[in-house]
């Protein structure tokens with residue numbers, strides 16, 4: 001159920017934090033998500049949920065770091081730059097003060113598939129998950145979080161304009177997991193609030 005551990009091979013180069021101005025929107029929206037319990041921590045101490053913002057046309061992005069779900073407020077020290085994702089090799093290269101989220105590959109799949117997407121959010125919400133599973137676009141139950149299979153399933157889903165139009169999907173094999181995306185993160189928050 002949880003974002004317990006990273007399933008891809010990670011090539012992390014410790015580096016400077018992302019500029020605060022770039023992260024302003026990310027940090028504010030993330031705060032809203034935390035307050036609703038859509039990003040947070042389970043009683044066993046495992047954090048869940050993550051948020052990202054596109055950096056360039058090639059699909060590079062900034063994402064909240066692994067093991068940051070429990071923090072009420074994030075600062076630039078809690079974000080990582082995803083520089084390269086090779087889905088077929090299950091490999092992620094990132095730089096920054098922390099290692100990128102375990103769900104980085106799923107975010108990458110969305111940026112890759114839709115060049116207009118500027119922001120992506122992954123939340124956990126049992127209410128939305130139960131309500132929309134198999135009613136909204138849903139990835140197969142057999143596919144777990146944070147895997148190349150999930151990335152391929154997402155690309156497949158977004159290939160279909162009727163499903164992509166939702167700007168939202170349920171991760172069928174990741175209990176409570178939902179993802180949404182849009183032209184900026186405030187818009188993505190709005191999409192989630194309307195569901």
Ligand SMILES: [Zn+2]
Nearest residue numbers: 003048049177
């Ligand atoms: Zn998750």
